[in-house]
Amino acid sequence: MMRDTTKLDNPRGEAENVDLRHQPALRVGTVLWDRYEVVAVLGASELGELWRCYDRDEQRDVAVRRLPHDLAHSKSVLAIIHAGIQRIADQTHPNVAAIRQLVYVGDQIYLVGDFAEGVDSGTWARQGPDGRRPLEDVLPLLTQVAAALDFAHTRHIIHRNLKPSNIFLNENGGVVVTDFGLAPHRQLTLYHGEAVRTGTTGAYVAPELHHKGAPDSASDQYALAVLTWELLAGAPPEEKEGSEWPPDLSAAAKAALRRAMAIKPRKRFVTCTDFVRALAGERVSGRRGRSRADWQRLGRLYGTVALVVVLLGGVGLLGRSVAEWMAQPSPPPAAPEWQTPVKKPRRTVAAQPAYKPPEPLVATTPLPVANKPWVADTVPMEFVWISTLQMWVGRYEVTNDEYLQKEPEHQSGEFKGICLSGSRQPVVRVNFHDSVAYATWLTEQERAAGKLPADLCYRLPTRGEAIAYTRAGMTSTYPWGDVWPPTRGNYADSALSAAFTDMPAISGYQDGFPTTAPVEMSGENAWGLFGSGGNVWETTARDATAEKFGGWQGGGWEDYLPARMVSDALYGFVGNARGAVNGFRLVLAPTPREPEPPALE
Numbered sequence: 001m002m003r004d005t006t007k008l009d010n011p012r013g014e015a016e017n018v019d020l021r022h023q024p025a026l027r028v029g030t031v032l033w034d035r036y037e038v039v040a041v042l043g044a045s046e047l048g049e050l051w052r053c054y055d056r057d058e059q060r061d062v063a064v065r066r067l068p069h070d071l072a073h074s075k076s077v078l079a080i081i082h083a084g085i086q087r088i089a090d091q092t093h094p095n096v097a098a099i100r101q102l103v104y105v106g107d108q109i110y111l112v113g114d115f116a117e118g119v120d121s122g123t124w125a126r127q128g129p130d131g132r133r134p135l136e137d138v139l140p141l142l143t144q145v146a147a148a149l150d151f152a153h154t155r156h157i158i159h160r161n162l163k164p165s166n167i168f169l170n171e172n173g174g175v176v177v178t179d180f181g182l183a184p185h186r187q188l189t190l191y192h193g194e195a196v197r198t199g200t201t202g203a204y205v206a207p208e209l210h211h212k213g214a215p216d217s218a219s220d221q222y223a224l225a226v227l228t229w230e231l232l233a234g235a236p237p238e239e240k241e242g243s244e245w246p247p248d249l250s251a252a253a254k255a256a257l258r259r260a261m262a263i264k265p266r267k268r269f270v271t272c273t274d275f276v277r278a279l280a281g282e283r284v285s286g287r288r289g290r291s292r293a294d295w296q297r298l299g300r301l302y303g304t305v306a307l308v309v310v311l312l313g314g315v316g317l318l319g320r321s322v323a324e325w326m327a328q329p330s331p332p333p334a335a336p337e338w339q340t341p342v343k344k345p346r347r348t349v350a351a352q353p354a355y356k357p358p359e360p361l362v363a364t365t366p367l368p369v370a371n372k373p374w375v376a377d378t379v380p381m382e383f384v385w386i387s388t389l390q391m392w393v394g395r396y397e398v399t400n401d402e403y404l405q406k407e408p409e410h411q412s413g414e415f416k417g418i419c420l421s422g423s424r425q426p427v428v429r430v431n432f433h434d435s436v437a438y439a440t441w442l443t444e445q446e447r448a449a450g451k452l453p454a455d456l457c458y459r460l461p462t463r464g465e466a467i468a469y470t471r472a473g474m475t476s477t478y479p480w481g482d483v484w485p486p487t488r489g490n491y492a493d494s495a496l497s498a499a500f501t502d503m504p505a506i507s508g509y510q511d512g513f514p515t516t517a518p519v520e521m522s523g524e525n526a527w528g529l530f531g532s533g534g535n536v537w538e539t540t541a542r543d544a545t546a547e548k549f550g551g552w553q554g555g556g557w558e559d560y561l562p563a564r565m566v567s568d569a570l571y572g573f574v575g576n577a578r579g580a581v582n583g584f585r586l587v588l589a590p591t592p593r594e595p596e597p598p599a600l601e
Contacts, residue, residue: 026051033103036064036112047071047179052115061115063097063178072109092504093561095148097168097178116176122164125231132234132246135253136542139280140551141167142228143570144175146272147563149224152180153217153271160215162223163204164230172579173552173572203236207263218265218288221272225260228279237261252281273563282568358520358530361395368392368456368588376458378445379405383588384528386469392588393461393469396519397426397531397538398438406441407434415515415580416500424518426536426583432549432575435460435539435584439546442586457591460541460584463550463570470533470554471567472526479525479533479554479567485509488523489534490516492560506560515580516557533567534559536583539575544592549575556581 026049030038036053039061043050048067055062092098099113121141125133145167149159159166159180166179204226206219230236232246245254256278262268269275270286278284361382363375374383374392379402383392400412401423412420412428420428430438439458446452461469470479480487485506490513497505499514511517511534522531537552551570558581559565 031056032064032110036062038064061117062100063113063115065111065113067109067111072107093148093151094564095144095175095177096151096180097176098180114176116168116170116178118168118170118174118176120165121167121169121175121227121231124169125164125234130234133231135232135249135279138228138231139276140173140570140572141169141175141231142224142276142279143273145177145224145227146276147561148175148177148180149217149220149272150563151561153220158215158217159220159223162220162227164227167227171574172577173574175571203238206265208265216265217272218268221260221268221275222265224272224275225257228260229257250281253279273566277568280568358524367451367453374588376442376446377449377451378442381442381586383586386527388473389465389468389587391465391590393465393527393529394585394587395529397522397536397583397585398435399424399519400427403427403430403438406438413580418499418515420516420580422518424520425516426519426522426531428516428536428580428583429578430539430582430584431578432460432539432541434578436541436546438584439586455591456588458586458588459544459546460539460550461587462543463540463553465587466538466540466553466585467568469527469529470525472529472532474526474567477566478562479565480523484562486534486565488525489555490522490531490557491534491555491565492558496558503558504560513557516583531585533565537571537581539582539584540570544589552582 026032026038026041028038028040032038032053035056037056038051038053040052041049042052042063046068048065048071050063050065053062053064054060097114097116099111101112103110103112124141125131128134128137145162149162152159157180159177161179162177166177168176168178170176204223206215206222209215209219226236229246232249233244245257249257256269256275259278260268260275266288268288269278269284270288274284274286361373361375361384363373365372365374368374368383370390371385371387373385375381376383381398381402382395384395385391386393400410400421403410410427410430412425414420419425436459439460443452443457443459446458447454452458472479474481476482478484478486479489485508488511490511491509492503492505493512494505494510495512496503496514511523513521517531517535519530519535522535523533524530525532531554533554535557536554537556538554540550540553542548542550549572551572553568553570555565555569563569564571
């Protein structure tokens with residue numbers, strides 16, 4: 001994503017004079033163009049040398065890449081890179097490392113872009129047991145990679161070079177994809193002795209690219225499937241058929257991998273997100289449409305067939321047809337007049353009613369009873385009985401006032417001068433361990449007060465439970481339905497863009513809150529739950545024991561991208577982040593049973 005293009009005729013460094021037109025390598029401490037201080041050498045690849053630099057003007061780290069000689073001097077390559085950058089020039093995505101500036105220095109070209117923190121996905125996978133990761137660990141990463149790919153694909157940007165070293169995971173669970181669209185469309189790579197028109201190599205090359213096909217979203221999806229295989233198995237699949245499946249995969253996950261790696265691109269999923277959803281066990285429908293190359297090939301085929309038919313008819317057939325037409329006693333009936341299209345009435349949106357605070361729930365039984373609402377005794381936290389889940393779910397996200405009962409010194413703080421610490425705002429800047437500790441504390445307090453039997457406990461929801469109450473029994477794409485923009489919920493709206501002019505927002509949407517909303521004003525769903533989708537990302541556990549982090553789910557007040565707001569959106573692979581969008585909700589459910597000890601022989 002390019003902000004501007006700069007040409008420098010006489011560049012120099014602050015600490016030392018550096019002629020970048022002839023300097024073979026930069027050193028730590030060099031200052032480029034009186035602005036970018038080199039702080040680390042990141043390495044080199046077929047796309048050139050890469051450095052981590054500190055931007056003194058914007059006070060942040062950036063990545064600076066020097067293009068190699070063959071790319072910097074190819075007009076066709078530069079045209080492709082320019083076109084790819086300009087398609088997303090003024091847009092951002094949390095999972096995409098963007099190119100911000102293209103700098104010409106003599107006959108050399110430098111790219112200045114976002115710096116991706118953390119470890120690459122290949123290193124992360126090798127740190128797992130046996131040098132690989134289980135599917136439940138990989139899914140949060142893949143969800144974010146798929147969102148980045150789909151974001152680019154809708155803007156006609158193809159990655160062309162997806163592989164583990166281009167995907168980085170930071171300590172807060174965020175995933176960033178780098179080198180987007182930099183591999184040129186017509187770059188030739190030797191593959192089995194033949195030139196392949198792509199930047200991707202080895203097992204990541206989609207079958208259609210072996211025959212000089214053009215990379216597209218389907219070939220990126222194939223590479224994502226190979227990446228998935230490598231993270232799960234510790235190595236990519238063998239190029240010949242018969243590779244053993246990664247261990248412990250369900251039949252649904254195998255089917256998803258098989259489809260995403262289909263020989264014919266049209267048999268793959270419509271989007272990369274669809275592939276990840278299917279990998280997680282969801283049923284995904286829909287078929288890919290034909291690519292532009294497919295239509296061009298069919299057009300040439302049909303044109304050739306039509307030409308052959310016309311030639312075979314000959315002049316005689318044409319003459320006979322003309323004679324028969326002239327012998328008709330009367331001209332054919334005139335075609336009916338076109339009807340003036342009837343304009344459909346313009347859809348109007350009903351005015352929003354004035355806000356009316358919801359009636360508080362009342363506990364009508366001394367202890368929690370199925371089918372009845374419940375209100376905790378230690379803090380007035382309200383719970384709604386959800387028969388589908390056979391448990392109680394917190395009506396609201398946990399508030400600052402409720403959390404301070406356990407942690408009086410906690411501060412949710414502020415965001416760019418706007419307070420996040422209101423008593424009825426959701427508590428934020430809490431991580432997975434903070435949330436588990438609060439649930440344990442509340443359970444102990446309630447049992448000590450005689451308000452909670454031993455067979456029930458407060459805990460974090462599992463990811464599946466959180467998705468279920470976010471959807472409220474629906475199967476729609478978003479928590480509010482299938483339409484866009486949202487019809488309820490606290491997301492990045494016009495109030496946010498008015499307060500923070502540098503932050504993107506959803507066009508045409510307004511919920512009235514630039515940051516977190518009071519929990520009663522965060523949007524109610526069909527099950528009577530507020531903020532289930534929006535306001536803050538809610539912390540989940542991997543299972544009912546709440547021993548392992550399951551990811552953050554549901555979207556937050558600063559989200560504006562559809563991929564981040566779907567009902568099953570999830571991010572994070574470690575639960576130690578304490579961000580301004582990280583909160584939680586509790587459920588009241590049966591106490592998980594401890595596994596029985598093995599029988600003694």
